[in-house]
Amino acid sequence: MATWVKVCSIGDIPEGEVSTAECNGAELMLVRAGDAVYAADKTCTHAEADLSGGFVAPGAGPDGAPGVRCPLHLSVFELKSGIPLNPPAEAPLRTYRTRIDGDAVYVEV
Numbered sequence: 001m002a003t004w005v006k007v008c009s010i011g012d013i014p015e016g017e018v019s020t021a022e023c024n025g026a027e028l029m030l031v032r033a034g035d036a037v038y039a040a041d042k043t044c045t046h047a048e049a050d051l052s053g054g055f056v057a058p059g060a061g062p063d064g065a066p067g068v069r070c071p072l073h074l075s076v077f078e079l080k081s082g083i084p085l086n087p088p089a090e091a092p093l094r095t096y097r098t099r100i101d102g103d104a105v106y107v108e109v
């Protein structure tokens with residue numbers, strides 16, 4: 001059964017930056033875009049670079065969701081689906097549903 005876990009406050013996630021959180025043993029990255037927060041695994045599926053050192057790509061996804069550009073080989077992952085938008089990465093990142101309650105950010109694990 002899925003569980004919602006509080007990972008941080010919305011103020012802990014500066015817009016335009018890649019933030020991190022640990023949640024039930026998973027190393028996550030968090031990206032804020034307006035009132036939305038996106039969560040995904042922070043290890044690149046190509047060669048295991050740490051995506052928390054990457055760069056936010058605003059509006060990279062087809063529905064305007066942000067992406068994160070890997071700092072090592074520059075694949076961009078769309079953060080709603082986790083799908084890589086360009087090579088060399090081919091496998092998607094695992095993504096997590098998020099919820100904001102007041103100023104608390106929850107991730108479903």
Ligand code: FES
Pocket residue numbers: 044045046047048049070071072073074075087088089
């Ligand atoms: S390690 Fe991320 S694209 Fe290669």
